Amino acid sequence: MKDLIQLAWRGLKQKRKLTLLMVLNLAIGITLLLTMGTIVTRSGHSPIDQRADQVYHVSLNFMDPEFDRRTAFRSPPLTYRDAEAVSEAFKANPRIRLSLNYTTSFVLDLPDKSVRPVTAEASAADANYFELLQVPFIYGAPWREEMQDDAVIVLDKKANDLLFGGENSVGKQVVINNRQLEVVGVMDISAYLRRFQNMRFQGRVNDMAVVPLGYAHANNLPRIGYMPCRTQEETARTRYRREDVQGLKNAECGYLHGWAMLDPMQLNNSHAELTLWARNYAQQQTSQGRFSHAEPYYLTQLTSLNDRMSDNLYWEQIYLKFAYLLFAICLINTIGILLAKNQSRAKLVSLYRALGANKLYILKIQLLELSMLSSAAIVLGLLLAQFGLIAMFHLALYQADYLADAEQVRRMYSMDIPFALQAAVGIFVAIFTAGLYPIMKASRTAPAAQLRG
Template sequence: MSELIKQVLHSLKHKKNLNILMVFTIAIGIALMTTMMTIAHQELKISLPDKSDNVHLIMLDNRELDAPVQEVYAMPRTTYKDVENIFSSNPGTLNLVRLWETRFIAEPEELTVRPMRLNASAVNNQLFDLMEMPFIYGNAWSLDDQKNSKAVIVIDKTVNDAFFGGANSVGKRILIEKKPMTIVGVMDISVHPKRFQNRNFSTRRNDQAFIPYTFALENNLNRVARIACPKNQTANNRLYRNNDVAGLKASECGFEVLWAEFKDKKQSDAFFTWLNAYAQKNKEMGRFFQDKIVYALSLSQMMAFYGDNDWTQTLAMLSYLLFAVCIVNTSGIMLAKFQSKAKLVSLYRALGATKNYIVKIHFFEVIIISFIGILLGLVLSKLGLHIMYEIARYQSDYLSDPKQLQALYSIDWNMIIRAASITTFSVIAAGIYPIWRISNLAPASQLRGA
């Protein structure tokens, strides 16, 4: 075995430039493939995979009769009165979540650090159960806090790190638009790389805080998402963003996102039977006009739509093709190198080396070259993902949440193992023909006249 290792090392010293070229060819191939495989995998990853088929976005189409045909994904948000009626008619039987986005300036009560502008959502406390939110400290606010519009807040780890240095801040207060809010929980929302809860699936930034929707309405926190109003109420759209909460509640303007989690088909069927009856009753009262009013999409269906990034998929396919080109080139370089050793191999054969011995030498040489190429490829993959991350940051004018975006451009070790396996198999397969050629040389044909 020691003699075999010596021969392998000696073989590696032959034509070093070709060895380096093979290593870089393999490295470039695996870097391209791994980078694009990782990005495609992260973008197509489903949020809440264990229950994505049971969590549904609920929508009621309250548009005018002459409204243009529209994709289900773009249906308007739900009105306050409809959400209230759905909640009051399904007390405790469903995990129902209501949500709308807001944005505000936050600062610690003791002004020791700079204020932060936070992206937040006004929600009911069932959201944390639906999202399976991991809490670092504390937990969600209570139902009593919600009913009484208490000034409580759940903040993300990034906010807690900035304001309190990562220490347990439960019970401490921060100021939201100069209003004191008591922290009841610190969460780590980075487990959700997409902001799916507000149905836009953004990878640029996620919620940094959650507050009770009752407090948000009572204190008239601004509503930053699109408010869908019928034609006869569009003039009030801007007013409803920052004022006239009473008018917004009574209007036909949709601004809330409504999610429902079903335990089984029986519960789902019962809910939609009730909801369709509710919609028909309100249609008779003149509130709805379309033939089909009730729409629902599961979280997995939403992900299939928003995760269908043609650009990413095209680049992923292109990376496979470029990887194949790199492997073919590696095979050609390998053949050229092995053929240049024809006389040396023939001399070994003439001195008694068997075909099996020659195959072993070159097989181990191929394994070592592929291993070095894979290691270098992983380094280049890391560099490639970092470059893609910086490009994405630049495209967002550096307004995106770095941690949120970093999750999409992080090395996925499952992808690395898969890519390394594919590369090893491909290089060995590419080396079969050159190894076969060199091991089947007739010694006499090479040594005649030498």
């Protein structure tokens, strides 16, 4: 084996410019493929991928008949009335867990004004929110269900770092809207590459805090983001966003996002049960003069939303297809360079044959040489892809006018190690397969034809 490695290494050193050209040629194709592939792959992931097939976004379509959903991401959120109905229906159902939330914003401060206040986008949510979305905690824990109306708050790690220097803040007080809330937990959702919980799938900001849904309603925390209303309620929408919570509860305006987690052991039965309830409820509401749209409800799986999010990356998908095309061209170029290189050393191969080396031995030398060349190209491609992702990260920050959360964006444009390893294996196989033809041709070289004269 040692002799084979030495001969393969000598083969690489012969015609060094051609060898270097092959490595650079392949590395360029690998770099583009890994860079764009990583971005698209990460964009289609959520932090709860392992249960994405069990989680459904629940939408009951109260909108006018002419309402155009356009995409699954524009499914109407639940009105307060419909959210109460679906919550009551599945409150005691162990097979279907439901969580409700809406997006809000406020200024976080400390009672003693000792730090600079933090403007935060946050979620107002129920107690099931944390378990259903698998929110990881650093300190403390979520509030209990009976604390739904209490003045408590869960901070994200970023907010905790800004307000408390990263220390354990459980039991301490923060101030929002001139009211004090007790910190019961500190979460770290930096792994949430996209803010999917409010169906925006935004990749540049995330929740900096979560407050109880009951407290948010009682203290009129504003409702921001997508909030569609029926035609007769349009004029009051601005008022419903900032004030008049009681009016909002009776209005035909959707602002609550409902997520249902189904029992994994009875997934089909649970889905059928949820669908049956949505159909019956829609029929009941239609008989009362509501739900006049042709599609009265939508139950959308999180896996499907992730896939559609990847499909919606229009330019990224184009660049990825271009990267595959370029990599294919690089493989074809590699075959041509290998043919040229093998042609130039035909006499050396013939000499090996004349000295007693059989075809299999020659084949082993060249396969080992190709393996070494492929490995060098893949390693160089991985290094260049890392630099490419860093460049894309800075470009994304620039496009966001540096207002985005840098850590959030950095994770979006960081190397996905499992994907990179899978891609490296696939690329190695592709290069190896493409190089077989010139190697097989070289191993069949007739000694007499090359050594004559």
